[in-house]
Amino acid sequence: MTAEAKPTAARYTEFHPRWYRPNVSVYWWMGQRQYLKFILRELSSVFVAIFVVETLFMLSALKGGPQAYADFQNTMASSLMIALNVICFLFVVFHTITWFNLAPSAMPVRLGGKRVSAYLVAAPSYVAWIVISAGVYWLVTSWPLT
Amino acid sequence: MARQSDEAFFWILFSAGGVVAALLIPIQLFLFGLAIPLGWIQPPTYEHLMALVRLPLVRLYLFVLCSLSLFHWAHRFRYTLYDGLRVKHLNEIIFTLCYGGAIVGTIVAAYLLWTIA
Numbered sequence: 001m002t003a004e005a006k007p008t009a010a011r012y013t014e015f016h017p018r019w020y021r022p023n024v025s026v027y028w029w030m031g032q033r034q035y036l037k038f039i040l041r042e043l044s045s046v047f048v049a050i051f052v053v054e055t056l057f058m059l060s061a062l063k064g065g066p067q068a069y070a071d072f073q074n075t076m077a078s079s080l081m082i083a084l085n086v087i088c089f090l091f092v093v094f095h096t097i098t099w100f101n102l103a104p105s106a107m108p109v110r111l112g113g114k115r116v117s118a119y120l121v122a123a124p125s126y127v128a129w130i131v132i133s134a135g136v137y138w139l140v141t142s143w144p145l146t
Numbered sequence: 147m148a149r150q151s152d153e154a155f156f157w158i159l160f161s162a163g164g165v166v167a168a169l170l171i172p173i174q175l176f177l178f179g180l181a182i183p184l185g186w187i188q189p190p191t192y193e194h195l196m197a198l199v200r201l202p203l204v205r206l207y208l209f210v211l212c213s214l215s216l217f218h219w220a221h222r223f224r225y226t227l228y229d230g231l232r233v234k235h236l237n238e239i240i241f242t243l244c245y246g247g248a249i250v251g252t253i254v255a256a257y258l259l260w261t262i263a
Contacts, residue, residue: 055178133173136170
């Protein structure tokens with residue numbers, strides 16, 4: 001700016017004005033239920049990643065042959081892995097529910113000028129979830145392949 | 147660090163991964179992490195699982211499930227570290243570790259599924 005280029009008699013203080021920037025604690029999310037829910041929802045991604053790692057180990061065991069797969073199953077049956085998978089399962093279901101319930105906010109559907117209720121927008125996701133889960137269950141347990 | 151336009155690309159991967167994870171992981175985890183190890187259901191035999199994995203569509207399904215779920219994790223975990231732990235100054239390392247992890251996982255999944263049968 002040209003105004004700044006001109007020599008000026010103004011004297012500037014050497015002190016920087018203080019930012020209005022309150023110090024936020026690392027534990028900011030522990031104060032309120034909504035914040036805690038937010039952090040738990042974000043942390044569900046860690047359990048998504050753990051599931052993928054388990055799946056990769058399973059594929060590696062399947063590739064290794066029947067003995068390797070039997071060893072893998074023994075590991076999965078240990079109390080440590082069961083405990084981990086119970087926690088993983090709870091977090092992953094939490095992810096599913098929060099993800100589906102987000103859809104009505106992210107995508108407001110209007111019909112005849114009126115906003116469709118959030119329940120109706122989220123409902124198809126839950127139907128798809130049930131149908132797909134039943135399909136996977138059937139494929140794994142009873143598809144007559146062999 | 148990602149440019150603004152890249153951010154949209156990573157967000158699409160995050161979002162697609164979120165859908166895949168929401169629909170598929172609960173049942174997969176219930177079956178292979180709980181029901182089968184705890185003996186709640188008759189466990190599928192090794193041959194049955196191999197017959198499933200030999201199908202190209204099942205392999206594609208597993209690849210998409212693993213890869214997109216990892217990119218979902220990478221995006222979400224990155225922002226959890228930024229906001230939750232307030233470590234924004236480390237963002238380049240975090241970015242590299244998260245997406246690097248997702249890429250490595252994708253490569254491992256591709257390799258395993260390509261060579262399994």
